[in-house]
Amino acid sequence: MHLVHNTNNAKIWQSDIENCFYFDFKGQQYKLNVCGFIALKTKLINIDIEEMIISDELGADIAIVPLCNDERLLVLTIDEILELRELFPGAMVMLELNSILHSRVYSSTL
Amino acid sequence: MKDLMRQRVGVQENIMSLLNKQIKMEAQASATYLAMAAWCEQNSFDNSAAFFYAQSNEERDHMLKIFHYVSEVGGVAVSPEISAPKSEYGSLREVFETTLEHEIAVTESIHQIVGACRKANDYAAENFLQWFVKEQVEEELTVKRILDYFEMLGEEPMALLMIDERVAKVSANGAY
Numbered sequence: 001m002h003l004v005h006n007t008n009n010a011k012i013w014q015s016d017i018e019n020c021f022y023f024d025f026k027g028q029q030y031k032l033n034v035c036g037f038i039a040l041k042t043k044l045i046n047i048d049i050e051e052m053i054i055s056d057e058l059g060a061d062i063a064i065v066p067l068c069n070d071e072r073l074l075v076l077t078i079d080e081i082l083e084l085r086e087l088f089p090g091a092m093v094m095l096e097l098n099s100i101l102h103s104r105v106y107s108s109t110l
Numbered sequence: 111m112k113d114l115m116r117q118r119v120g121v122q123e124n125i126m127s128l129l130n131k132q133i134k135m136e137a138q139a140s141a142t143y144l145a146m147a148a149w150c151e152q153n154s155f156d157n158s159a160a161f162f163y164a165q166s167n168e169e170r171d172h173m174l175k176i177f178h179y180v181s182e183v184g185g186v187a188v189s190p191e192i193s194a195p196k197s198e199y200g201s202l203r204e205v206f207e208t209t210l211e212h213e214i215a216v217t218e219s220i221h222q223i224v225g226a227c228r229k230a231n232d233y234a235a236e237n238f239l240q241w242f243v244k245e246q247v248e249e250e251l252t253v254k255r256i257l258d259y260f261e262m263l264g265e266e267p268m269a270l271l272m273i274d275e276r277v278a279k280v281s282a283n284g285a286y
Binding site: 002014016019020021033034035038039042092095096098099102 | 111112113114115116117118119122123126184185186188
């Protein structure tokens with residue numbers, strides 16, 4: 001497994017054998033395929049944090065994010081959302097860097 | 111480390127995000143044209159109503175075309191949330207002027223995505239979008255032609271009926 005990116009409390013790994021990503025967070029591990037990875041990143045970005053802060057409604061300060069085809073749920077506080085918003089885009093940058101390396105180094109030797 | 115992202119997804123993330131925004135824009139346009147069709151029907155502009163029903167369907171087809179493309183290349187297509195469209199208009203001319211504004215906004219959005227595709231060397235997405243570039247030229251031309259009739263004929267009741275009749279011909283034959 002290759003560590004793609006990490007923050008203080010979360011990590012994203014890539015498994016070349018299983019062709020998927022693993023996401024470690026709060027003592028739990030979540031398996032994500034590529035689509036699931038992109039979908040989770042999109043969901044995190046689309047959370048309206050401003051509304052969560054402003055709202056007086058009970059439970060407005062947490063967000064429930066389904067993942068793995070609804071098999072599991074993430075219940076996130078604002079701090080956790082902010083951390084994951086750093087983790088996922090950071091991981092995406094690393095994966096893009098990996099793509100550039102592949103196209104510049106590996107593909108040119110084929 | 112494998113290039114898993116490239117192996118599974120044939121479109122870059124920023125392009126996929128722009129395409130999803132375009133999906134939302136097309137869906138919003140479809141809803142807007144449906145509201146316009148209702149207004150036209152309420153005001154007895156039957157041909158204009160038929161024109162906007164057809165436009166609404168066309169925008170939904172555009173949305174689906176992009177939706178299928180994003181899914182086919184392994185991306186995540188997002189079924190969009192749309193806001194309630196404006197349903198009250200002051201005149202038939204206002205309806206068509208608003209339509210032209212929408213079409214210009216869609217054209218500019220498509221051009222921006224094509225620009226982003228070129229920057230990202232995403233030739234497949236650029237090639238896919240060329241159909242939309244051509245389509246937008248026709249869409250704008252059709253609405254501009256209808257707005258020309260308002261300039262020529264004015265907005266008296268008789269003129270409006272004549273314009274409504276012309277709308278049927280323009281939509282059946284294209285702008286030319």
